[in-house]
Amino acid sequence: xxxxxxxxxxxxxxxxxxxxxxxxxxxxxxxxxxxxxxxxxxxxxxxxxxxxxxxxxxxxxxxxxxxxxxxxxxxxxxxxxxxxxxxxxxxxxxxxxxxxxxxxxxxxxxxxxxxxxxxxxxxxxxxxxxxxxxxxxxxxxxxxxxxxxxxxxxxxxxxxxxxxxxxxxxxxxxxxxxxxxxxxxxxxxxxxxxxxxxxxxxxxxxxxxxxxxxxxxxxxxxxxxxxxxxxxxxxxxxxxxxxxxxxxxxxx
Ligand code: SAH
Numbered sequence: 001x002x003x004x005x006x007x008x009x010x011x012x013x014x015x016x017x018x019x020x021x022x023x024x025x026x027x028x029x030x031x032x033x034x035x036x037x038x039x040x041x042x043x044x045x046x047x048x049x050x051x052x053x054x055x056x057x058x059x060x061x062x063x064x065x066x067x068x069x070x071x072x073x074x075x076x077x078x079x080x081x082x083x084x085x086x087x088x089x090x091x092x093x094x095x096x097x098x099x100x101x102x103x104x105x106x107x108x109x110x111x112x113x114x115x116x117x118x119x120x121x122x123x124x125x126x127x128x129x130x131x132x133x134x135x136x137x138x139x140x141x142x143x144x145x146x147x148x149x150x151x152x153x154x155x156x157x158x159x160x161x162x163x164x165x166x167x168x169x170x171x172x173x174x175x176x177x178x179x180x181x182x183x184x185x186x187x188x189x190x191x192x193x194x195x196x197x198x199x200x201x202x203x204x205x206x207x208x209x210x211x212x213x214x215x216x217x218x219x220x221x222x223x224x225x226x227x228x229x230x231x232x233x234x235x236x237x238x239x240x241x242x243x244x245x246x247x248x249x250x251x252x
Contacts, residue, residue, distance in 0.1 A: 002065055002075045002096055004089055006082040006108015007031070010194035012039045014114070019106050027073020030061055035080035035219065037194065049073075058088075062095055069101055081110040085134065086162055112160040114192035115221045118199055121187075123158040125227045127234035131157040137164040137171055153178020158225040165190075165220035168211040172204060175224060180204045185228035190220040201228070 003022045008014035015023075023029065023043040031041065033054025041050060051064050061077075068075045079087045083105060096103050112134060116123060123132040135152050136143060141163075143149075149171065152159065156179030164171050165188070176182065182205025190198040202210040204224060211220075226232065237243045244250040 002077055002092075002101060002103040004077045004079065004083045004087075004092075004103060004105040006106060006110075007036045007040055007078050007080055008109040009081055009111040009114030009192050010037045010197075011114075012037055012042075014109050014193060015040055015043075016106060016108060019108060022074075022076050022106060023078070025074065026076040027071070028064065028068035028075040029078055030056075030064055030075060031078040032080050036078055040078070053077075058091060058095070061092065062099070065096070065101065066099070079108070081112075081114075082108045085110050085112070086136070111192055111221055112162075112223075115160070115187075115189035115223060118189055118192045118197060119187055119201075119223070119228070121223070121228060123160075123225075123227055125158075125233035126236055128226045128229075128232065129156070129158040131155070133157050133159040134162065135159065136162045137167050137174065139164070139167060149174035150177035153180055153224075156180060156225070158227045159223070161222040161224070164222060165211065166217045168208040168216075168222070171222055172208045175204050175207070180224060182206075184224060185226060186222065186224045187228055188214070188216055188220050188222055190214070190216050192221065 005019040005022055020043055024045060026044060026048050028049045029044055030051045030053050033052045044050060053061055065075050083089045093103060124130050133152050137149050153175045161171060182203060184204045186202050186204050186207050188200040188211050198214060200210050200214055238245060241251045
């Protein structure tokens with residue numbers, strides 16, 4: 001059996017209890033190279049085979065899984081953050097289905113949540129934005145044309161940009177083609193929740209310069225939107241004394 005497990009954004013104690021249990025019982029671990037904190041691998045039992053998938057193709061990953069299955073060992077396929085975001089899990093699940101190998105999936109804390117925590121930010125501020133766009137810039141890996149960063153930026157919603165820290169000039173340019181202005185608040189969060197975490201607050205207009213100055217090229221998220229601003233939001237209805245909910249009567 002194969003267990004897909006989300007390793008969380010970096011800090012080992014952000015792994016879920018279920019993920020930690022599966023790791024502690026694994027016969028084989030295939031982890032996503034530079035992005036998974038190696039400290040997490042310390043949970044693996046003695047004798048467990050460990051592979052770094054950064055050096056492997058999909059075929060090699062499947063081969064390692066098949067070898068573990070033949071030896072009667074369960075595999076943990078350890079992905080950074082949550083496996084459902086840029087995890088390339090679907091192709092693995094489909095191949096496992098075709099091979100008749102059962103699997104399950106244990107979620108993890110995605111880095112976009114780790115980055116918000118590092119900033120003390122809420123993406124969904126009433127009166128500011130009620131949507132979070134998770135996206136990336138097209139690079140060597142394409143993005144559908146209708147989802148170009150400029151098109152996504154036209155909403156002016158809270159936005160998190162993955163996999164694009166090495167292309168901050170273009171990120172800035174594309175964001176400015178949308179609803180954001182040079183003054184729109186932004187942040188670059190490098191290695192959120194790792195000991196070497198860096199938080200760079202800036203604006204859309206200073207994004208590329210700020211990233212270059214700090215030498216950020218990878219393992220970072222770009223967060224954009226007025227949710228990172230100083231205020232201007234409305235208080236929540238849920239906790240407003242004048243608002244009745246299913247659980248609480250409004251004060252007269
Ligand atoms: N499944 C992962 C994302 C994998 S794609 C998740 O849910 O977070 C890899 C990209 O994620 C990196 O290029 C970077 O943009 C982002 N990333 C992963 N971990 C990060 C972290 N701790 N801090 C900042 N960005 C991170």
